[in-house]
Amino acid sequence: MLPLLSIHWNPDPVIIDFGVFALRYYGLLWIVGLALAYFIVRRQYRDRRIGDDKFEPLFFYCFFGILIGARLGHCIFYDWAYYKDHFVEMILPFKQTAEGWKMTGYTGLASHGGTLGLIIALWLYCRKTRMHYMDVLDMIAVATPITACCIRLANLMNSEIIGKPADVPWAFVFERVDMLPRHPAQLYEAIAYFLFFIGMVWLYKRARTYHRGFYFGLCLTEIFVFRFFIEFLKENQVDFENGMTLNMGQWLSVPFILIGIYFMCFYGRNNATAR
Template sequence: MDTLAFITWNPGIELFSIGPVHIRYYSLCWIIGLLFAYLIVQRLYRQQGIKSELFEPLFLYCFVGILVGARLGHCLFYEPGFYLTHPLEMILPFRHTASGWIFTGYQGLASHGGTLGLMIALWLYVRRTKLNIVRVLDNIAIATPLTACCIRLGNLMNSEIVGLPTDVPWGFIFVHNGEAFARHPAQLYEALAYLVIFLAGWLLYRRHRDKVGTGFFFGFCLTTIFAFRFFVEFIKEEQVGFEEGMALNMGQWLSIPFVVLGIACMVGGRWLRKLSGK
């Protein structure tokens, strides 16, 4: 392949470092994504007349739920053999090597686990605040795609979760991975898709605010994000060895239940009306 026809991608993964602490672009993207979600949901709460003191604990619940869920999801879904025999490395940002423990940060976060962790965190949140759980889920779902966009941009900065080799002119050569051939920038595809999903969801909210609390926006978020995730996996490199030869990879199998749940929430039903009080 003629490398001049492609995009050579080789950014530094660190923004800056202070002694042993290294601040990476990936961490910055996570922080920016969570900040966007914080500001958007705060605005939604104000518009819907929800007391500000009920909003304040929401960020902490979401942050812990997403981080713990995403971390455990990666460890248990993708590398159970290693992490079940090294449980401390599942919860600590360190790895044990021949020369001792070293700081690595949390290398490995799964979006499916993060989604499950967020749902559990929101259930605990509504138990404390007594807010309607479907309204809370809808509000969070409006902001979630923008956070997901930022996280995938972080993956792009890390040159991870790459696509399959390609000859399309917008292919990326991930120099950091020691490669001299182009791949699909799957992370960028996802980031752009999630941005579009956020804009579509925000437009729907502005036109149909009455649907907040029905489960529609929660269902829209799950359906669109994980449907795209299912199809984009066909042009992604396998993340772990056991996926080789599988008709559908782990990410696709994990996406199917979320799509089904999302469609069910958009359509509604007796169980959802009971939860929403409508």
């Protein structure tokens, strides 16, 4: 029996289909999330009086770092059994079907891989611009939660990463999956990340000087602690997780939580960030 107030959810993930190309909510929300982060970080660069010549390459590094890391993270950690025999599909946004190759976009992206890819890309960026690595990580960290929020809204529009069956009045029935009322886990995460973003901006606007690495550590800690616990309300994404005490998302969250706590509480306490 469905809860009285359950929400039937079945939006078309395609906004406009141009034939050879389709504009999807997933891609659009990714672009919105990155664009918001772009303007937020640009404002921080100007606050610190850092020239545009150093800011301009940043988006390139962030975009490809996140995309490559998120794609490889999904393929390696969640679906290696398939992609080890379909290497081209891992790299290119195409899938081999009975009718031939079809452009599908990247149908699997993992946030843990995206985070690692971003960290590596920013290291390369800092080598080129000679900026302090932790200063850049701190600025990116302020904007990261709003991008994460948009990505989870994209998952919601795709009816993916669904929650476990629930009898709460706000349960969603993801009709593309089944007719069971479930926790809207994607929406829980989107709301949490939006609140984290408001908190980060509030801390930044207070104009208080924190030690280098504080925002980076806070961002990792709050996002991946929440991610660890929200996984208990989610369905496992792949079959091999069914026999695990903690699922893959939780195991991958643990090192990020430990790194976050270290940078938030211990790293660089005698080396304040200039504001």
